[in-house]
Amino acid sequence: MSGARDPVSLPSAAARVFGRECRLGVRRVGELLQPVTFFLMVTTLFPLALSPEPSLMRNIAPGVVWVGALLSSLLSLEGLFRADLDDGTLEQLVLAGQPLAGLVAAKVLAHWLLVGVPLVLAAPLAASSLSVPAAALPVLMLGLALGTGVIVFVGAVGAALTLAGRRGSVLLSLLVLPLVMPVLIFGARATDEAVRGDSAAGGLWLLLAMLILAVTLAPLAVAAAVRICLE
Amino acid sequence: MSGARDPVSLPSAAARVFGRECRLGVRRVGELLQPVTFFLMVTTLFPLALSPEPSLMRNIAPGVVWVGALLSSLLSLEGLFRADLDDGTLEQLVLAGQPLAGLVAAKVLAHWLLVGVPLVLAAPLAASSLSVPAAALPVLMLGLALGTGVIVFVGAVGAALTLAGRRGSVLLSLLVLPLVMPVLIFGARATDEAVRGDSAAGGLWLLLAMLILAVTLAPLAVAAAVRICLE
Amino acid sequence: MATWTWFHRLASPPHVYRISGAFLPWLALFTALFIGYGFYGGLVLAPPDYQQKDAFRIIYVHAPSAWLSMLAYVTVAVAAAVGLIWRMKVAHAVAASAAPIGASFTFLALLTGSLWGKPMWGTWWTWDARLTSELILLFLYLGYLALRGAFDDRARADQASAVLAIVGVVNIPIIHFSVVWWNSLHQGSTVMKLARPSMPGSMLWPLLSSLLGFTLLFAALLCVRLRAEIIDRERTASWLRPIVGAA
Amino acid sequence: MLEADRLHLWRGERHVLRAVSVAVRAGEAVHLAGPNGAGKTTLLRTLAGFLWPEEGSIRWCGRPIAADPDGYAGATAYLGHDNGLKADLTAGENLHYLTRIRRPADDAELAAMLSRVGLAGRAEAPLRTLSAGQRRRVAMARVALSGAPLWLLDEPFTNLDVAAVGILTGLITDHVDAGGLAVFTAHSEVPLGGRTRRLALA
Amino acid sequence: MLEADRLHLWRGERHVLRAVSVAVRAGEAVHLAGPNGAGKTTLLRTLAGFLWPEEGSIRWCGRPIAADPDGYAGATAYLGHDNGLKADLTAGENLHYLTRIRRPADDAELAAMLSRVGLAGRAEAPLRTLSAGQRRRVAMARVALSGAPLWLLDEPFTNLDVAAVGILTGLITDHVDAGGLAVFTAHSEVPLGGRTRRLALA
Ligand code: HEM
Ligand SMILES: Nc1ncnc2c1ncn2[C@@H]1O[C@H](COP(=O)(O)OP(=O)(O)OP(=O)(O)O)[C@@H](O)[C@H]1O
Ligand SMILES: Nc1ncnc2c1ncn2[C@@H]1O[C@H](COP(=O)(O)OP(=O)(O)OP(=O)(O)O)[C@@H](O)[C@H]1O
Ligand SMILES: [Mg+2]
Ligand SMILES: [Mg+2]
DSSP: OOSOSSOOOHHHHHHHHHHHHHHHHHHTHHHHHHHHHHHHHHHHHHHHHSOOOHHHHHHHHHHHHHHHHHHHHHHHHTHHHHHHHHHTHHHHHHTTSSOHHHHHHHHHHHHHHHHHHHHHHHHHHHHHHTTOOGGGHHHHHHHHHHHHHHHHHHHHHHHHHTSSSSOOHHHHHHHHHHHHHHHHHHHHHHHHHHHHTOOOHHHHHHHHHHHHHHHHHHHHHHHHHHHHHOO | OOSOSSOOOHHHHHHHHHHHHHHHHHHTHHHHHHHHHHHHHHHHHHHHHSOOOHHHHHHHHHHHHHHHHHHHHHHHHTHHHHHHHHHTHHHHHHTTSSOHHHHHHHHHHHHHHHHHHHHHHHHHHHHHHTTOOGGGHHHHHHHHHHHHHHHHHHHHHHHHHTSSSSOOHHHHHHHHHHHHHHHHHHHHHHHHHHHHTOOOHHHHHHHHHHHHHHHHHHHHHHHHHHHHHOO | OHHHHHHHHHTSHHHHHHHHHHHHHHHHHHHHHHHHHHHHIIIIISOOBTTTBGGGGGHHHHHHHHHHHHHHHHHHHHHHHHHHHHOOHHHHHHHHHHHHHHHHHHHHHHHHHHHHHHHHHSSSOOOOHHHHHHHHHHHHHHHHHHHHHTOSSHHHHHHHHHHHHHHHTTHHHHHHHHHHHSOOSSOOOOSSOTTSOSSOHHHHHHHHHHHHHHHHHHHHHHHHHHHHHHHHHTTTOTTHHHHHHHO | OEEEEEEEEEETTEEEEEEEEEEEOTTEEEEEEOOTTSSHHHHHHHHTTSSOOSEEEEEETTEEGGGSHHHHHHTEEEEOSSOOOOTTSBHHHHHHHHHHTTSOOOHHHHHHHHHHTTOGGGTTSBGGGSOHHHHHHHHHHHHHHSOOSEEEESSTTTTOOHHHHHHHHHHHHHHHHTTOEEEEEOSSOOOOGGGEEEEEOO | OEEEEEEEEEETTEEEEEEEEEEEOTTEEEEEEOOTTSSHHHHHHHHTTSSOOSEEEEEETTEEGGGSHHHHHHTEEEEOSSOOOOTTSBHHHHHHHHHHTTSOOOHHHHHHHHHHTTOGGGTTSBGGGSOHHHHHHHHHHHHHHSOOSEEEESSTTTTOOHHHHHHHHHHHHHHHHTTOEEEEEOSSOOOOGGGEEEEEOO
16 A cells, blocks of 8 residues: 555546646636736727827837736746645645646646636737738737747746745746747747738747746646745 | 824824825835836837837837826725725724824825826936927926826725725726826826927926815825715 | 605515516616617618718617616616615615626627727727727626626625625726727717717617617616526525426 | 524525524523524524515514614624634734724733633734634633623634633533523533523524 | 654754654544644644654654655645645545545545545535634544545644534544554644543643
8 A cells, every 4th residue: 555546647647637727717717817818908098098099000010019018927827826826726736746836837838728728819000000901910819829838837937946035036037038039039020020011930940949848847847836935 | 081092183194194095105116116117018019019019119108108107006006995904994094083184195195205206217218218298397307297196196085985895906997097098198188298308387286286176086086985984 | 754665665676576577667668669669770771971981870779779788787787886885685686687788798799889980990909998988888787697607606696796896996987088088089979969960860860779779678687687697596495486486 | 682583594405504593691591402404503693684584573672673783783793614813914804803893902801811722922923824723712712802792603612622612612601691691512521511502403 | 654753954054853653453543633834734744744854753654754755644644734625626526536535435425434434414515615613524524534544634623613523533533443553743632532542741
């Protein structure tokens, strides 16, 4: 009797964690919609505060959309592990007897879906209010899909590292921001190229490469950080 | 024996609440610095994501600064009453036997100081990174001082109203944003006028009027909302 | 004290349910009459404007729905205040029923306004004071409805949303006087200065009739929704049993 | 002095309080008993004014509590399943702020109470570094310092060791003997002698 | 089977565990006793692998637990001062997810356990609408369903009424009689017969 009676496989345990995240997301639709509403707010508040000259607007539109996406996915990360830590369910995840990296990867993946997909879907709305031409939409949306993935996976490491001590998402932003700055720069540049009608393939490939790196390495770091921060 | 032995006066009870907020703010410096770091992030990320043409930058600078200030003070509001609700200290405030509006006014006032003052102090930094002329700084800083006051007091009503039910700061933004939109518009416009060298007195007087209105009426609404949302 | 008990008896759910049922057919009838004349007079009889051609005819929907968007909000706020101060459940039911109607009229005003804006100003949307404050009104309605939805408990939903409705009422004068306080793209007040109307009678009378008709429509819709709301709230009450059983 | 009469209260679709009546006189403690989910917490929170009964009345000194909510609140001390303390403040700071928004109290009084609940040496420790039982002790010190005549305590003995149970019993005894009122819940018997009346919820 | 040998642990500046040793064999339950702040929670969390002792060793089946942390975690069920349940999920959903990341279990088994802890009718209720004791019951159902041989329970009897105390004692008895191990803390005596050994911390 050295282990549990008959343990489940990692994929099916990860599927449970994924399912649980999605169910929770649906229960707390308000929280789920927060990043995307925030994104739309940021992108529509600008025309209000700036003098609305369409020519100027089109110039800064890609940057505004990408800054909005970065900020809103960053903000959604603060609660990623914090809520689980507070109610004790994070301990249960650690004690599941599964490789922790696999379980947290499922959790972060679910978070990406729940945060990233609404952002990508809302992008056309934001873009049109900033008079981005429709031709640039595919690049914008694809770029956001990849870019939010990088942000969420890299950000998860920061979220796990800042669990210990008092809650302070400032630390999180400070840790994560330098790491995801390239995403912002390449994403905005790719969109800008698409707006001017140039090819944006280079930027998108770069984002894809970053995403692959983040998805493979970040869960290991997250698992290590979670173990350290439970006390 | 129908009341407490010898109750304290409202001002001195309010002073205790104020002191407690400040002490907590100092204990959790990380949390305290969050809005201002966020503000600086928003205002410095822009030049990074946009093509930094100084002429264009100066055009949008007032809007960027004000959107940053609005967003960062809004975000700080989510936790204003939530933390107190979770650990049961909000109940203790309600049961203090003092007019609740007075106590919450002290609390919100402290929050304004802790959030607003750093923002105002950081404004020159943000403004210089956006190449706002130094001559416009006094108007910008005065405007921010008044404007964050309105946002914090009006936002406190939203924070109290969204206490019940699940946590969802999306709802908070949804409720508060329409109410504080005028602050953004007038604040940005006044700064813009100062940048162009015009007189910005009209906008500042309007902000002051809104502040007086908010400071006098919001605490009553907050107190009512807190009583409603405790269950 | 006598008026007080009279007030409360008047506001009892069964009484309100009965009265609103009795008003409903009459409201429907006069709604049809006034809107009918307003639309016929405005869309068919009135001559095309010398400047705007036929585009101005959208006023017969736009002005009334914009007016109703504000009236409905004031209704919500006043009902909410009554409910909050005198703990009157029917008043909360009125607020809850009026809000979605008001949101719809707001949406209609925005829609017709921006349809009209395209030919008039060359753009669907600008960040003008009146347009922005009307959009804010829509956001306020949406926030009000979202806040209601966030509570499991109806009594608390009533009270919390009442606080919000009252706070939000500051927006109404802003909408109305926005054209006066700021130099706005939007039309100044035309209808309300009856002393010197800046509109020929053949355009004005249909407009006034459709204003009245929309107001009656609001009242009629309010009655319908209020009755449904009362049934939902009082579903366990004994006075409802014969009524619901019969239906 | 506290009279609750035929209270009815629903939570969601659940009819939790069904015609519950309680009367507590000065110098008396009422022990609310009942199985999990019986409505003890609900009743206590109703008495504290956080929940409003759909029917029934609550009177304090003969007047409905809604007539003077602030006055009634000032007469009430509440200890719930949560301690009502800030984890980031020290034990001493917590007591300082929570006591002095209610009544003036000098430092010696606060220090004496801290040492009475056995935490004399821990006044400077942030609450988050205290054990569960030590936090509960701080919370009971807060109640004892409140100066309120009416104590409403929801499972106050949770997490307390034998010594702390004795201390809390002593605090309640002193309070009641000085003419105070107390309503508390507990799942086991509490040695308060003849001061306690037991009220069982369904 | 579980052997902790001369554990030393500091928290901040406090030397909380001083040469604490525990050994638990299969079919045995250890009752950790001690006053508030003695270090019971600290010891349990150390045994669960959340805290690492500065000195001393913990062995499971003869091997240091650091050698195979995931394997040891799979053999452990932990119930802390927090319940480890999501307030937004229903009782049934909580058990579903928390059990099935550890082992396959069919719906009938989950339902049977819910009714054993007296919550048969409340499977669909969001946890936030349950009373404190009802939540603790769900948490103990989670432990019983975990299939883990080693149970670490921190004041599991908190908030439980008399009936629930009986149910939990029954669950522990069954577990131990089937060859399981349990370490629990409690401030009062627990009627587990001869299965329990008592270990007092300073
Ligand atoms: C999206 C765009 C628009 C919005 C949100 C909007 C909003 C409003 C509102 C809120 C009112 C009621 C004002 C009050 O009673 O105080 C109103 C009235 C009116 N609007 Fe618009 N409007 C829009 C576009 C237009 C356009 C393009 C025109 C035509 C040039 C127009 C003409 C009028 C007229 C004539 C009235 C009646 C004025 C009065 O008698 O007070 N609107 N609109
Ligand atoms: N917010 C809520 N919504 C719906 N039902 C609720 C809510 N809160 C509590 N209940 C239900 O009301 C009943 C009474 O709960 P209460 O917390 O008062 O019980 P209690 O007697 O304090 O129990 P315990 O001994 O477990 O603390 C329970 O059945 C509970 O499920
Ligand atoms: N994070 C921490 N930092 C510093 N000291 C701590 C910390 N956590 C606990 N302590 C101290 O360690 C000691 C043991 O705490 P622990 O929670 O293990 O006690 P316990 O035996 O579980 O008590 P209780 O019966 O009250 O639950 C206490 O004196 C406590 O103040
Ligand atoms: Mg309870
Ligand atoms: Mg403990």
